[in-house]
Amino acid sequence: MTLLDISGLTAGYGAGDVLHDVALVVEAGEIVVVLGANGAGKTTLMRSISGLIARRGTIEFDGVDITKDAPDAIVRRGLAMVPQGRGTISELSVEENLRVGAHTRKDRAGVVEDLDRWFTTFPRLQERKTQKAGLLSGGEQQMLAIARALMSRPSLLLCDEPSLGLSPKLTQDMFASLAQINADLGTAILLVEQNAMSALKIASRGYLIEVGVVAPSREADALTADDSIRAAYLGY
Amino acid sequence: MDLLLARLIDGFNNGLVYGFLGLALVIVFRGTGQVNMAQGEMAMFSAFTAYAFVAVGLPIVVAIGLAVLVGVISGGLIERVLIRPLGHGAHNSVLLVTIGLFLAINSAAGVIWGGDPLTLPAVVPDGPGDYVPVFGARLRYQQLLLLVVLMLVLAAIFALFRYTKIGLAMRAAASNPESARLAGMRVDRINGLGWMMAGGVGALLGTLIAPSTALTTGMMFNFLIYAIAAATLGGFDSPGGAVLAGLLIGLVENLLASYVDFIGPDLKQAVALVILMGVLMVRPTGLFGTKKVERV
Numbered sequence: 001m002t003l004l005d006i007s008g009l010t011a012g013y014g015a016g017d018v019l020h021d022v023a024l025v026v027e028a029g030e031i032v033v034v035l036g037a038n039g040a041g042k043t044t045l046m047r048s049i050s051g052l053i054a055r056r057g058t059i060e061f062d063g064v065d066i067t068k069d070a071p072d073a074i075v076r077r078g079l080a081m082v083p084q085g086r087g088t089i090s091e092l093s094v095e096e097n098l099r100v101g102a103h104t105r106k107d108r109a110g111v112v113e114d115l116d117r118w119f120t121t122f123p124r125l126q127e128r129k130t131q132k133a134g135l136l137s138g139g140e141q142q143m144l145a146i147a148r149a150l151m152s153r154p155s156l157l158l159c160d161e162p163s164l165g166l167s168p169k170l171t172q173d174m175f176a177s178l179a180q181i182n183a184d185l186g187t188a189i190l191l192v193e194q195n196a197m198s199a200l201k202i203a204s205r206g207y208l209i210e211v212g213v214v215a216p217s218r219e220a221d222a223l224t225a226d227d228s229i230r231a232a233y234l235g236y
Numbered sequence: 237m238d239l240l241l242a243r244l245i246d247g248f249n250n251g252l253v254y255g256f257l258g259l260a261l262v263i264v265f266r267g268t269g270q271v272n273m274a275q276g277e278m279a280m281f282s283a284f285t286a287y288a289f290v291a292v293g294l295p296i297v298v299a300i301g302l303a304v305l306v307g308v309i310s311g312g313l314i315e316r317v318l319i320r321p322l323g324h325g326a327h328n329s330v331l332l333v334t335i336g337l338f339l340a341i342n343s344a345a346g347v348i349w350g351g352d353p354l355t356l357p358a359v360v361p362d363g364p365g366d367y368v369p370v371f372g373a374r375l376r377y378q379q380l381l382l383l384v385v386l387m388l389v390l391a392a393i394f395a396l397f398r399y400t401k402i403g404l405a406m407r408a409a410a411s412n413p414e415s416a417r418l419a420g421m422r423v424d425r426i427n428g429l430g431w432m433m434a435g436g437v438g439a440l441l442g443t444l445i446a447p448s449t450a451l452t453t454g455m456m457f458n459f460l461i462y463a464i465a466a467a468t469l470g471g472f473d474s475p476g477g478a479v480l481a482g483l484l485i486g487l488v489e490n491l492l493a494s495y496v497d498f499i500g501p502d503l504k505q506a507v508a509l510v511i512l513m514g515v516l517m518v519r520p521t522g523l524f525g526t527k528k529v530e531r532v
Binding site: 050052070071072075076080081083086087090091092096101103104115148149152 | 274317401404405407408410411412415416418419420421422526
C-alpha cells in the first residue's frame with residue numbers, strides 16, 4: 001500500500017524554487033532514503049512534506065491530499081518529522097519533551113505506555129529524564145528527537161540528517177535503532193542522509209537528489225553498487 | 237523607624253503594581269517574543285469598562301468580573317486581528333503596532349469617558365480608617381487585596397505551566413516554536429491564549445488599583461515604564477521573576493528617593509533604570525531569566 005505519494009512537487013523559499021517537479025513514493029512499512037550533496041534540496045524536501053514551507057504539486061498521504069495542510073494537521077494524520085538539528089526544546093526536561101511529542105494524543109494510558117517504551121529503548125533518556133534537554137549530548141538529543149516524534153505514533157517518520165554531528169559509532173547505533181523501530185512498530189521511515197552507505201544498509205530503496213531534481217528510485221543494493229552516488233555527491 | 241516602615245510599605249505597594257503589570261508583559265513575551273506596549277492602556281481601558289458596568293448599577297465585584305472577561309476577549313481579538321497577520325518574527329512591526337494600539341486605546345478612552353478623573357469604587361472598605369496597623373505603619377485593605385490577588389494569579393499561572401497539557405504546550409511553543417508545530421501544536425492559537433491571559437491579568441490590575449490612583453486615561457502610563465523594567469530585570473520569561481523584580485524596584489526606588497537627597501522624587505524613575513542597566517551588565521538574562529542552554 002502506498003503511504004506517501006508525491007508528484008510534481010515544487011517548493012522553495014520566497015525568491016526561487018529549490019525543488020523542481022519532484023516525484024517520490026513511500027510504501028507502508030518501508031525505509032526509503034534520499035541521498036544528495038549539500039544544497040541539493042534534501043532539507044527543503046522534508047520541510048515541504050511536513051508543511052513547514054509553501055509548496056505546489058501533489059502530496060498524498062494515506063490517500064489524502066495534504067498539500068495545503070498546516071504542520072499540525074499533518075502530524076495529526078500520522079506523519080511526524082525529526083528536523084535537522086534535532087529540534088530539541090531545550091528549556092523543557094527530557095520527559096516534558098516526550099510529552100510534547102504526544103500533544104495530539106488523547107489516550108493518557110497509551111502515552112504513559114509509550115513513555116515507558118522509549119525510556120526502555122533509550123536508557124540514557126531514562127537516566128536524564130528530569131534534566132533540561134538542552135544539556136544532553138548530541139547523540140542523546142538525537143535519540144530524544146526520534147523518540148519525541150514517535151510519541152505521536154506516526155505511520156511515517158521523516159528524519160532529516162539524523163547522523164549530523166554524531167560520531168561514526170553513534171551514527172551506527174542510531175541507524176540500528178531506526179531499523180529496529182521499523183521492524184518492531186512497522187513505522188515507515190523516509191530518511192535524508194549524507195551518510196550514504198550506512199543509510200542504504202537499512203533502506204529498501206533510495207532516491208538521488210541533485211540540485212532540486214530527484215531521479216527515479218532504485219533498489220538500495222543497486223545504488224550501493226554503482227557510481228551514481230559518487231556522481232551525485234562529487235559531480236563526476 | 238516608623239517612617240522607614242511607612243516608606244518600605246509605600247515602595248512595596250508600588251512594587252506590587254509594577255510586578256503585576258510586568259507579569260502581564262511576560263505572559264505575552266513568552267509567546268510572541270515581543271513587548272506589548274499597549275498592555276498598560278489595555279488595563280486602563282478595563283478599569284473604565286468596570287466603571288461603565290458600575291454606572292449601569294452592577295455591584296463592583298460583578299463589574300470587575302465582567303471587565304476581566306472583556307479584557308480576556310479583547311486580548312484575544314487584538315492578537316487575532318492585529319498581531320497574528322504580521323507573521324512570525326515580525327518583531328519591529330509588532331512593536332509599532334502595539335505603540336499604535338497604545339495611542340488608539342488612550343484616545344478612545346478619552347473620547348468615551350473624557351479627561352476628568354472618575355472614581356471607581358473599591359472592593360474592600362477604603363476609608364481613612366481601613367488599614368491594618370503594622371508597627372505603627374499602615375497597610376491598607378486595598379493594598380492587601382492587591383497582594384493576595386497577585387499571589388493567586390501567580391500561583392494559578394505557575395500551576396498552569398507546571399501541571400497542565402496546555403501549559404506544557406505554552407512552554408514548548410515559547411522555547412522552540414518550530415518543534416512545537418511539528419508536534420502538532422497550533423502555535424498561533426497558543427500565543428493568542430497568552431494574549432488573552434495577559435488581557436485578563438491587566439484587567440484585574442486596572443480595576444483593583446483604579447480606586448487608589450483615580451480613574452484617568454493616564455493612570456497606567458508611569459507603571460508601564462516600571463513594568464517593562466521589572467519584566468526585564470526578572471528575565472522576561474519568568475513570571476515569578478517579574479513580580480519579584482517589580483517589588484525590588486518599588487522598594488529600592490522609594491528608599492533611595494526618600495533617603496538620598498539629590499535623587500528625591502524627581503530622579504526616582506532614573507534610579508530604577510540605572511539599577512536595571514547595572515544588573516543587565518552583570519546578568520544579561522536578568523535575575524531569573526533562563527540562560528539559553530545548548531550543546532552543539
